[in-house]
Amino acid sequence: PGTLHVVATPIGNLGDLSPRALATLRTVAAVCAEDTRHTRQLLAHFGLERPLVALHQHNEDAQAAQLVARLQAGESLALVSDAGTPLVSDPGFRVVRAARAAGIKVSPVPGACAAIAALSVAGLPSDRFAFEGFLPAKVSARRERLSRLAAEPRTLLFYESAHRIDEALEDMATAFGSQRPAVLARELTKLFETVLDGTLAELLAKVQADPNQRKGEFVVMVEGAGDDADARLVEGKRLYAKLAEHLP
Ligand code: SAM
Numbered sequence: 001p002g003t004l005h006v007v008a009t010p011i012g013n014l015g016d017l018s019p020r021a022l023a024t025l026r027t028v029a030a031v032c033a034e035d036t037r038h039t040r041q042l043l044a045h046f047g048l049e050r051p052l053v054a055l056h057q058h059n060e061d062a063q064a065a066q067l068v069a070r071l072q073a074g075e076s077l078a079l080v081s082d083a084g085t086p087l088v089s090d091p092g093f094r095v096v097r098a099a100r101a102a103g104i105k106v107s108p109v110p111g112a113c114a115a116i117a118a119l120s121v122a123g124l125p126s127d128r129f130a131f132e133g134f135l136p137a138k139v140s141a142r143r144e145r146l147s148r149l150a151a152e153p154r155t156l157l158f159y160e161s162a163h164r165i166d167e168a169l170e171d172m173a174t175a176f177g178s179q180r181p182a183v184l185a186r187e188l189t190k191l192f193e194t195v196l197d198g199t200l201a202e203l204l205a206k207v208q209a210d211p212n213q214r215k216g217e218f219v220v221m222v223e224g225a226g227d228d229a230d231a232r233l234v235e236g237k238r239l240y241a242k243l244a245e246h247l248p
Pocket of ligand 1 (some may be wrong): 088113161186217
């Protein structure tokens with residue numbers, strides 16, 4: 001059988017596509033991509049042209065069986081997403097699981113990942129961290145998710161897009177306390193790369209004061225809750241707030 005290569009692509013700066021990623025993309029029978037137009041452009045930039053297979057949320061299950069059949073027939077394939085590492089808040093999980101279940105070799109070509117790049121420059125404790133991906137879009141679900149994380153001692157990592165960054169920071173300040181240290185990494189590896197640190201209140205103020213700071217792609221990192229006592233206090237406050245909703 002062939003191999004399924006899971007290949008990381010740049011998160012902005014095209015110089016971050018590794019030589020091994022290029023060599024792999026050059027030799028596979030086809031490249032499974034989240035957005036084939038986007039990936040065709042990336043490949044064209046490097047003078048490559050490969051057959052592309054569209055793989056996204058809505059067809060991943062159906063595609064998985066076909067891709068496994070091709071791998072079993074001896075073809076090697078690459079899996080990429082629009083940016084960074086596939087499967088990290090991106091499609092690919094179902095295909096990888098199906099390939100592994102079928103005994104196919106799945107091999108990584110590691111590279112850029114916004115969460116890890118952000119953590120590496122944040123200066124927040126990085127020995128343990130929790131990647132939370134995107135928060136729910138609905139306000140109530142988002143607040144509920146955040147309040148459950150208030151006592152989490154590990155550094156928290158979130159992905160956020162431009163149109164909700166201030167709302168997200170506001171809800172984080174409410175859930176974690178406005179004085180909790182945090183770092184905002186924006187447009188990493190791109191022209192307007194910015195890494196801001198401060199309390200959640202300070203970061204919110206900076207973002208609200210300058211519309212430019214609300215543009216682009218973000219990783220929001222929040223220091224974990226202090227010691228156990230603090231964590232219990234926060235959890236206590238959270239429960240109290242929940243109870244208070246039901247009190248006359
Ligand atoms: N698979 C990607 C990875 O490995 O990081 C993540 C894909 S996810 C759909 C896109 C989100 O990643 C953005 O909304 C943003 O939160 C984050 N992101 C991607 N590129 C970024 C960058 N250059 N700077 C900061 N955050 C970025």
